Amino acid sequence: MIGNIQKGALKVKVSFFITCLGDIFYANAGKAAVELLERLGCEVEFPDAQTCCGQPAYNSGYHKETLEAAKHMIEVFEQSEYVVGISGSCVYMLHEYVHLFKDGSNWQKRAIALKEKTYEFSQFIVEILGIEDVGASYQAVATYHTSCHMTRLLGVKEAPFKLLENVKGLKMVDLPYRHDCCGFGGTFSVKMANISEQMVDEKISHIEETEANLLLGADGSCLMNIGGRITRQGKPVEVKHIAEILNSRGDE
C-alpha cells in the first residue's frame, strides 16, 4: 500500500486542470505533475475543452463574464471523479463558483459538486492520496513562497512543506515574512504596476536573505511575477513549480 491507495485497487481517476498560465507558459510544471500523479497510482485524463477559471474577470469586477467561464468549466468537469489543478489560486476560483449562482439553484448545486472534488496538486497528494514522501530527490538549497490565495483562501498551508521536506538532497530554508504577498494580484500587477514593483522587490530581498538558489511555489502566477523580476535584475535564483521538484528523481 502506498498512502491511501491499496495495491491492486482501481486507480484513482484524476481530471487534470492545467490553468491558462500553465498551458501557455509552464507546460513543464504540468508535465511533471501528470507524470508524478501517474507514478503515485492515478489515472490522469485531460479534458481538452477546459479554458480559464475566469478569475481575471471576476477580480476585475466583470461578474457576468465570469459566469460564462464558470458554467463552461462546471460542464467540462461534470463527469470527473477528482479535479486536480496546479495553481492554488485558480483552484480556489473553482471553489468560488458556488457564490456566483443563486442560492439553491441548479447551477449552484453543480458548482458545489465541482468544489467538493477539486483539489490543489500538493493538497491532493497529501490529503487524498495520503502520501507525504513521493520518492523524489533533488540537490539544492531552496525556499518556498506561500501564495496568498492558496494559504488564506483555499486553506492549504502544510501540504507543500510536508512533500518538500521528504525530497532527498533538498535543503529547505524558511522564507522570512513568508505571509507577505509577492505583489502579483492579477490585474493589480499592471493597473498598480509601481506598487506591485515595490512588493515584488521586497519579496525578492527576503528571498535573497535566505541565500537559497532555488525558489519554489505552487502558483504559476506568483512565480511568473517573482521570476520575471529576478531575471530582469539578473539575480542568481532559479524559480520552479513544486511539481518539477517532486517529480525529480535526482537525474538532473
Added chain:
Amino acid sequence: MPMHIGEKDFKKRVTKGIQDDFMRGAVRSAQERLQNRRAAAAEELGDWEEWRTLGQQIRSHTVEHLDYYLHQLSEKVAELGGHVFFAETGEEANEYIKQVVQEKNAKKIAKSKSMVTEEISMNEALEGIGCEVIETDLGEYILQIDDHDPPSHIVAPALHKNKEQIRDVFKERLDYLKTEKPEELALFAREKLREEFLTADIGITGCNFAVAESGSFALVTNEGNARMVTALPKTQITVMGMERIVPGWEELDIVVSLLTRAAVGQKLTSYITALTGPKQIDEADGPEEFHLVIVDNGRSKILGTEFQEALHCIRCAACINVCPVYRHVGGHAYGSIYPGPIGAVLSPLLSDYDEYKELPYASSLCGACTEVCPVKIPLHEQLIMHRRKIVEDEKKSTLAERIAMRGFEQIVHSANLYRTATRMAPFLTTPFAKNNVITKGPGPIRNWTDTRDLPRPTKERFRDWFKNREKQGGAV
C-alpha cells in the same frame, strides 16, 4: 469633500508615497511592531477564532437592529439630562456643535481623538468661527502642531513620522530643547497640554462605543487625555458615527477586548473610560452639560446593501497594519482620512466613486486584511464588490478594458476559440521575444515588462504534449 486629504490625483499621491523613504521606514517598523503584538495578544487568548465569531455576531446583530439601539441610547441619554442630536450630514453636525459653542461663548476647546470629527472637518468649522481647537491625543497633537498634517492611520495618526521628525517639529514650533526619546517627547507634550485642559471652555470627544442599555459611551486610550477632556470642562460634546454602538455592557466587554488586542496587542489599554450622561446631583465630577451628536453622513445608505458589513468595523486598524500596499504607499496616498483596506472599502461609500474609484483597485486581494479582522469583515471581497459595482452599475471602467473582457468572455466559454487563442500565443508574441523572454510588451503588457520579464509562451502547449503522448500510448 471633507474626508479628502492631500493631492487630488491618486497616481501622484502614490508616487509621492513610494518616494518618501523616511515615511516608508517609519511605516514598516510600526507595522511590524503592531503585527507582532496583535498576533501575540490573539494567541494568548487561546480561542481567538471564537472571539472573532462572537465579535462578528455582536456587530452584525447591532447593525441589523441599529434603529432600535439608537432609539434606546437616545432615550437613556435624555433621561439622564443629556442632549441628543441626530445629524444626517457632516454639515448638520458641525452646525449643531457651533451653536452649542456659541451659546456657551466658548473660545478654547480641548479635544480627544476622534476619526468622525476628522471625517466631517469639525475642527475647521470651529476655527472658522474663531475658536481654538486643541488636539490632546499625542499623535493628533504632533500633526496639529506640524501645520495640520493630516492623519495617515486611524489609530496612530502620526505613524508616518519617526521620532527624529517629531523632535524636529517640536523644536521648530515649540522651542523644544531635549532629545528624540519618546518619553521626553511625551512628557513635554503632556506639560504643554496640561495648561490647555485647565483653561478649556468645552471638551469634545469621539466615541469608541456607545452602550445602548445605559446611555453610556466608552473611550479607549493609552494616554488618559480623553479622561481629562471629559473631567475638566463644564460642557462636553461627544461625537459618534451612528454605527459605533453596542447593546449592553457584556457586548462592550467583548468588543473592547477585541479592539485593544487587534489594535495594539494589549489586553486592555491604560485607560478605558465609560461615562454616563452629565454630572448627577450625587456625583463629584463630570460635565454640567452633555451633548451627544450622532452622525450619519452616508452610513444609513450603506445599510441593506452588499456593503453593510463595512459598518461592523470597530476601527482597530489591524487590516491597515498588515496591508502590504499601505506599507509601500503610506496612509496619505489613499487621499482619505480612512486609509488601508477598510479605507478603500469605506471611502467610496461615504463619499463617492468619482472621488475614490481607484481605491478598490489599490489591493492585490491577498486577503491579509480579511484574515486579521477581529469582527470578520470580508474586506478583500468587499473590494471585489466595489470593482463589480464600478464596472457593472457605474460603468466607469475604460472602454479598452470592457472590450478586452468581452473578448475574454467569448474565449473562455468556447473551447475552440480558447484553443485557437492559446495556439496563437507563441506566434503573436514572437516579435517581442528575446532569449525566451519578452522584455518590451505591447499595450497593457508594457506595464508589466517595464519592470519584469514575461516568459515567452512555449511552442508546445501542455495540451499538445498531453495529446501527443496519448497518441503514442499514454503514460509510460
